[in-house]
Each structure stands twice: as structure tokens, then as C-alpha cells.
Amino acid sequence: MTASLREPPLAAGIGLRAAHHGAVMASRPSVGWMEIHAENYLGGGAPRRVLAQVRRDLPVSVHGVGLSLGGAEGLDQAHLDRVAGLVAAIEPMLVSEHLAWSVAGGVYHNDLLPLPYTEESLGVVAGNVSRLQDRLRRRVLIENPSTYLRFDHSPIPEPAFLAALAQRTGCGILLDLNNIYVSAVNHGLDAVGYVDAIPADAVGELHLAGHHVAHEDGVTILIDDHGSSVCDAVWELHARAVRRFPDAPTLIEWDTAIPPLDRLVAEAKAADARRARALEHDDAAAA
Amino acid sequence: MPPLREIQRDFSQALLGGSDQAIAGRVLHDRLAPAQRIQIYRNHVRITLGEALATTFPVVARLVGGAYFASAARRFIEREPPRSPVLAEYGAAFPDFLAGAPNAPAYLPDVARLEWxxxxxxxxxxxxxxxxxxxxxxxxxxxxxxxxxxxxxxxxxxxxxxxxxxxxxxxxxxxxxxxxxxxxxxxxxxxxxxxxxxxxxxxxxxxxxxxxxxxxxxxxxxxxxxxxxxxxxxxxxxxxxxxxxxxxxx
Amino acid sequence: MSTNPLKIASAVAVALGLSAGVVAAQDAKQEKCYGIVKAGKNDCQTASSSCAGTSKKDAQGDAWIYVPAGTCAKIVGASTAPKKG
The missing domain is CATH 3.90.930 (Outer Surface Protein A; domain 3)
Incomplete structure (x- = not known):
């Protein structure tokens, strides 16, 4: 079966940000779906009202940023319950979180912090992911992080760690192509090899975003600021990813210097056009 | 290899104003020194939590000016870091903290209470x-x-x-x-x-x-x-x- | 008005009667101020300037900036002095 005969996945989506609450209330954005950060919608009032309308208009995905699934001290039950309450209330099409930790000693650091990829870490993350899936009674997707350092003892390559996590817990993978590229440049690793090492049946969503190019002591460091258009190298990874994971919908994230909604919608349309082209080339190559 | 809990405790200490020595010893030296790579995370934590406070307390920030506010926010973040991942709920203790801040005008804590x-x-x-x-x-x-x-x-x-x-x-x-x-x-x-x-x-x-x-x-x-x-x-x-x-x- | 319980009771009764109808006008008379509260503080990106100063202390250093220099200059009157310092 060629990719073009498949049921097409949703058109690309965009992240819902508070800066666009007014615009999305005024008219439904012409995108396939929208994703929210769970932690921004755990209270009541205006944000929940906006979310309720968006949920009526479009498929919604809940993306957690604060569960600290890589935390050695386990999950915060109160926070887990609040996220579960939100998921129960809006019945999203997807739920996802990160391969990272953000809580230690009960303190929340507001960052997606890196893990050493060891058997011990795999046990910790798998335990937390299973607890999350049990609480939500559904499968979640786990996203690869962008990182700025590696530990000296980290014997498992990140894609192998994610594959093992998926196998052990039954979770899926949210593949962020910008994160792959950012980490690959920051650590001198192979981004294409990363995409190819991810098991094709595990990927349930793709993320795209822009990054900031910084230089430190003559070394290029990419900062994952979600503050610009997707760069060409990441588009190339995306083309490879849509051929390898044709059923996974794509999301555009933009969190810094957020442009008007129209610009984000245009970026999502660009992702749709590139996806279609990538699959055509795939068919041509197969013929 | 120390247990993950210990690694995360050492990392946390480096992020919140403490020494980065323990965690730096476990980070790969790859073109940049471990301390330089750790500093990227430390900067992120300071900047984004400071921005969260400035967003919740915009009038306090205006009253004292950006440099003083950033300085106060940094002290506050190290003393009272968030205990919940919901940043809209971070800062309950900031008004009381301002009551002890050097040269802060006497009305500042109450203005912060109103913003909270x-x-x-x-x-x-x-x-x-x-x-x-x-x-x-x-x-x-x-x-x-x-x-x-x-x-x-x-x-x-x-x-x-x-x-x-x-x-x-x-x-x-x-x-x-x-x-x-x-x-x-x-x-x-x-x-x-x-x-x-x-x-x-x-x-x-x-x-x-x-x-x-x-x-x-x-x-x-x-x-x-x-x-x-x-x-x-x-x-x-x-x-x-x-x-x-x-x-x-x- | 006196604090005589009967008078209070009748004032309360009048108030509850009023509250069913005429109050819209009352409410409108009161000067309301709208607070601009910004939502959406949780993100999953890295701050753009996180890289700045990776090899040195950040520009501001570790010292307190001791003197407020914002609009508090516009707040005048006898008791502007800090309680403690």
C-alpha cells in the first residue's frame, strides 16, 4: 500500500496560546487541530471558556509540561489529579508529555531537564508513564526533549531509550523534529539516523518549531526558543518523518515573540503542502 | 554512577543559586565546559520564573523598575521556588518577601497583595x-x-x-x-x-x-x-x- | 442608621427586595477597574537569552540592585519611606 492511499491524517495543527484567545473566539482558525499546555488550563474563568469553544470547533490535544515524568521522586498526585480532571472534562484526541524531569525535592524548576539514559532512568520513567496512563485510562505520547548537555554516564542512545519506553509501557512517541535537530547540533549527533531509529508504529504526533542560533566560545549552540519559522534542515527532517510515520499529525509550536494567528495558520498550511510533496516523492520512488 | 535522585538533587542545587560543582562532575565535557552547559539551564530557570512573576505583578515591576525587580525576583526564586507546576499559582509569598526587600517603599507589599x-x-x-x-x-x-x-x-x-x-x-x-x-x-x-x-x-x-x-x-x-x-x-x-x-x- | 435589630431586619428585607430588580443601576454607578491579567505562563520552550553569559556571571551579577528606579518616584507624601531597609 502506498502512502497516498491511506486515510489522510488531520491537517497540521497549531498550539493555542493566550495571545490568540481573542482571535480564536472571534473566528475558528482554519487549521486541523489545536494543542494546549495542560498547566495553562487547570483553573477556571476566561481560559477555560476559550478552551471550551475551541474544543467545540476543533480536535484538541492536551500537552503536559509539568508532570516531571523523569523525576526520581515520582509523580505529584495532586497535579496528576488536576491534569486527569482536565482530560476527563475535554476528552482530547491526544495526551502527551515529555521525556524530562522538572521536579526535585518538591521544587518545580519550570524547565524540561535532561536525564542520563540508563537502565535506572528507564525504570523511573516507565513507572511514572505507567502511573499516568493508569490514572488517565488512556495511552499517552512521550516527546523527545531538546538538550544542552549530556551526562558522562548515559549508555543508551535517546531513540533507543524512547523505543524501550514505548515497548515497556505501551506509550506512543511524540517526535519533535526541531528538538532532534537542536540536540543533534548541540551534541554533534546524527539527526537523520535518529528519525530512522524510532519505531514506525509508535509515533503518534510530530512537532515543529523554530530555534535560536547562539554562539558560545566559537561553538554553535541552538536554543529551542520556539520563536521563529521552521528552518530548512528541520523541514527536511519533517519530510523524512512524514514518509516514515504517515499517520502522525503535525503541530506547529510558537511560544516566543508570538506572531499574529494568521502567520501560524500559514505555517501550518506550509506543513500540509510539504507533507503532500514528501509523500508524492515517496510514491514516485516506490513506483 | 550515583542514583538518579542524587543527580537531580545536585542539578536542582545548581539551578537555584547553589554550587554547580557536584553536577558538573557528571556532565560530559564536549567543546564547552560542563559549567557553561549547566548555565544555559540556570539562565532559563531564572529568566522564565522572573518573567512569570513580572507578569503576575506588573504594577510592582513598574513601581520599582526592571533592574530592581529582576534582582528581587531572583532572590525570591531562590528562597521560595515554585512548589506547583502551575505558574499562574506562583508568587503567593512574593508580597511578604517584598516587605523585607531593601529600600522597598512601605506600600509595595500591599500593592503586590492587590495584584495577587x-x-x-x-x-x-x-x-x-x-x-x-x-x-x-x-x-x-x-x-x-x-x-x-x-x-x-x-x-x-x-x-x-x-x-x-x-x-x-x-x-x-x-x-x-x-x-x-x-x-x-x-x-x-x-x-x-x-x-x-x-x-x-x-x-x-x-x-x-x-x-x-x-x-x-x-x-x-x-x-x-x-x-x-x-x-x-x-x-x-x-x-x-x-x-x-x-x-x-x- | 441605628443598629436596632428591628431596623436592621427591615433594612435587610428592603435590600433583598431591591436586589431582585433595581440594582443594575446601582452597580453601574460604582467605579470598576479592570485588571489586565495575563494567562498562559507555562511553556515548553527555552528562553531565547538563556545562552547569554554561559561562560560568565550574568550581567547583573549576584548583588542586589538596592534602589528602586521605577514609577515609585510618582508616589509622594509623608510615609513613602521604607519601613525597614
Whole structure:
């Protein structure tokens, strides 16, 4: 079966940000779906009202940023319950979180912090992911992080760690192509090899975003600021990813210097056009 | 290899102003020194938590200026880091922290309390508000005993300083001068149509609401209000407060 | 108004009657201020300037900036002095 005969996945989506609450209330954005950060919608009032309308208009995905699934001290039950309450209330099409930790000693650091990829870490993350899936009674997707350092003892390559996590817990993978590229440049690793090492049946969503190019002591460091258009190298990874994971919908994230909604919608349309082209080339190559 | 818990404890210490030596010893030296790579995370934590505080306390930030605010925020973040991942709920202790900040004006903590109340009003969970119509049919003997519970989005902030005037003078596009000689203000904060709103309360209204908030019956609260402000015209004052969505339906 | 319980009771009764109808006008008379509260503080990106100063202390250093230099100059009157310092 060629990719073009498949049921097409949703058109690309965009992240819902508070800066666009007014615009999305005024008219439904012409995108396939929208994703929210769970932690921004755990209270009541205006944000929940906006979310309720968006949920009526479009498929919604809940993306957690604060569960600290890589935390050695386990999950915060109160926070887990609040996220579960939100998921129960809006019945999203997807739920996802990160391969990272953000809580230690009960303190929340507001960052997606890196893990050493060891058997011990795999046990910790798998335990937390299973607890999350049990609480939500559904499968979640786990996203690869962008990182700025590696530990000296980290014997498992990140894609192998994610594959093992998926196998052990039954979770899926949210593949962020910008994160792959950012980490690959920051650590001198192979981004294409990363995409190819991810098991094709595990990927349930793709993320795209822009990054900031910084230089430190003559070394290029990419900062994952979600503050610009997707760069060409990441588009190339995306083309490879849509051929390898044709059923996974794509999301555009933009969190810094957020442009008007129209610009984000245009970026999502660009992702749709590139996806279609990538699959055509795939068919041509197969013929 | 030390256990993950220890690695995360050492990393946390480096992020919150402590030494990065322990964690640096476990980080790969790859073109940049471990300390340089750790610093990227440390900067992120400081910058984004500082931005979260500046977003919740914009008037405080305006009053003291960016450099002083950043300096205060950094101290606060290290002393009272977030305990919950919900950043809209971070900063409850910031007003008290400001009370001990060097050279901070005396009114600053109360202005921060007003901003915190506005933040809570905006984000508080949804609960049905009291419909004043429901009360009109109450039998007379039940009226005075009526206990009204404020919504989670409702708060009263009392200060010896004119905090609402200071707050108003620091809204975008305003540059008025405020004379502290005008005296203190008690401010009611609530949520209306999804917006956080506030207004100054008269002395009688303030006592009335505070008594109701403390769980006293409407008759007793009304009596206390008249004692505090003998000239208060009770019926319209009570009716106006009931018409404002500040009480819970249950 | 006196604090006589009967008078209070009748004032309460009048208030509850009023609250069913006429209050909209009352409410409108009161000067409300709208607070601009910004939502959406949780993100999953890295701050753009996180890289700045990776090899040195950040520009501001570790010291307190001791003197507020914002609009507090516009707040005048007898008791502007800090309580403690």
C-alpha cells in the first residue's frame, strides 16, 4: 500500500496560546487541530471558556509540561489529579508529555531537564508513564526533549531509550523534529539516523518549531526558543518523518515573540503542502 | 554512577543559586565546559520564573523598575521556588518577601497583595454565583440569619495606603502622581465576565463584606457595617454587593 | 442608621427586595477597574537569552540592585519611606 492511499491524517495543527484567545473566539482558525499546555488550563474563568469553544470547533490535544515524568521522586498526585480532571472534562484526541524531569525535592524548576539514559532512568520513567496512563485510562505520547548537555554516564542512545519506553509501557512517541535537530547540533549527533531509529508504529504526533542560533566560545549552540519559522534542515527532517510515520499529525509550536494567528495558520498550511510533496516523492520512488 | 535522585538533587542545587560543582562532575565535557552547559539551564530557570512573576505583578515591576525587580525576583526564586507546576499559582509569598526587600517603599507589599488577588480572581476555579433573585422570596425570619459565602475568585485587600490609586496610576498609558496623604483604601476584587475587576469599598461596605466572609449572618454583618459607618444607607449598599457576582450560590 | 435589630431586619428585607430588580443601576454607578491579567505562563520552550553569559556571571551579577528606579518616584507624601531597609 502506498502512502497516498491511506486515510489522510488531520491537517497540521497549531498550539493555542493566550495571545490568540481573542482571535480564536472571534473566528475558528482554519487549521486541523489545536494543542494546549495542560498547566495553562487547570483553573477556571476566561481560559477555560476559550478552551471550551475551541474544543467545540476543533480536535484538541492536551500537552503536559509539568508532570516531571523523569523525576526520581515520582509523580505529584495532586497535579496528576488536576491534569486527569482536565482530560476527563475535554476528552482530547491526544495526551502527551515529555521525556524530562522538572521536579526535585518538591521544587518545580519550570524547565524540561535532561536525564542520563540508563537502565535506572528507564525504570523511573516507565513507572511514572505507567502511573499516568493508569490514572488517565488512556495511552499517552512521550516527546523527545531538546538538550544542552549530556551526562558522562548515559549508555543508551535517546531513540533507543524512547523505543524501550514505548515497548515497556505501551506509550506512543511524540517526535519533535526541531528538538532532534537542536540536540543533534548541540551534541554533534546524527539527526537523520535518529528519525530512522524510532519505531514506525509508535509515533503518534510530530512537532515543529523554530530555534535560536547562539554562539558560545566559537561553538554553535541552538536554543529551542520556539520563536521563529521552521528552518530548512528541520523541514527536511519533517519530510523524512512524514514518509516514515504517515499517520502522525503535525503541530506547529510558537511560544516566543508570538506572531499574529494568521502567520501560524500559514505555517501550518506550509506543513500540509510539504507533507503532500514528501509523500508524492515517496510514491514516485516506490513506483 | 550515583542514583538518579542524587543527580537531580545536585542539578536542582545548581539551578537555584547553589554550587554547580557536584553536577558538573557528571556532565560530559564536549567543546564547552560542563559549567557553561549547566548555565544555559540556570539562565532559563531564572529568566522564565522572573518573567512569570513580572507578569503576575506588573504594577510592582513598574513601581520599582526592571533592574530592581529582576534582582528581587531572583532572590525570591531562590528562597521560595515554585512548589506547583502551575505558574499562574506562583508568587503567593512574593508580597511578604517584598516587605523585607531593601529600600522597598512601605506600600509595595500591599500593592503586590492587590495584584495577587487580581491574579487569583482571574484564574480561580469556576463556581456558580449567587442569583440575588433567589433571596427576594426568603421568609423574613430567615433573612437576618442568611450566611453568604464569597466565591473563590473574590477577595478584599485592605491597606493603610491608597493601593487602588497607586495601582490605577500605574496602568498602561497613565502617569499620574499619587499623594499618600489621601489615606488607606480597602479594595474589593472579583471576577466579572472572565475579567478580574476591583473597586474601592466604603468603610461600611468593607465591614459588611468582611463580616460575611468570616461566616457571620447578614443581620449581624449589616449591624456591624452601620456601626462602622453610621451614615451608611444599608438597603442600596447590600443590594449593590449582592448584584456584584462576589458570593457563591451554595 | 441605628443598629436596632428591628431596623436592621427591615433594612435587610428592603435590600433583598431591591436586589431582585433595581440594582443594575446601582452597580453601574460604582467605579470598576479592570485588571489586565495575563494567562498562559507555562511553556515548553527555552528562553531565547538563556545562552547569554554561559561562560560568565550574568550581567547583573549576584548583588542586589538596592534602589528602586521605577514609577515609585510618582508616589509622594509623608510615609513613602521604607519601613525597614
Amino acid at each position: 488577588a487580581l491574579n487569583l480572581a482571574y484564574h480561580a476555579e469556576d463556581r456558580p454565583a449567587l442569583e440575588p433573585r433567589q433571596l427576594a422570596s426568603l421568609p423574613p425570619e430567615a433573612q437576618a440569619a442568611l450566611r453568604l459565602k464569597p466565591l473563590p475568585s473574590t477577595a478584599i485587600v485592605s491597606s493603610a495606603f491608597p493601593i487602588l490609586a497607586i495601582w490605577q496610576a500605574n496602568q498602561p498609558g497613565r502617569a499620574d502622581t499619587v499623594d499618600l496623604a489621601q489615606g488607606g483604601q480597602t479594595v474589593l476584587v472579583w471576577r466579572e465576565d472572565g475579567d478580574a475587576v476591583c473597586r474601592a469599598l466604603g468603610p461600611g461596605e468593607a465591614v459588611l463584606l468582611q463580616a460575611l466572609g468570616a461566616g457571620r449572618g447578614l443581620g449581624e454583618a449589616a449591624s456591624a457595617a452601620v456601626q462602622a459607618e453610621p451614615g451608611l444607607d444599608l438597603p442600596p449598599a447590600i443590594a449593590a454587593l449582592l448584584a456584584t457576582a462576589v458570593f457563591s450560590a451554595s
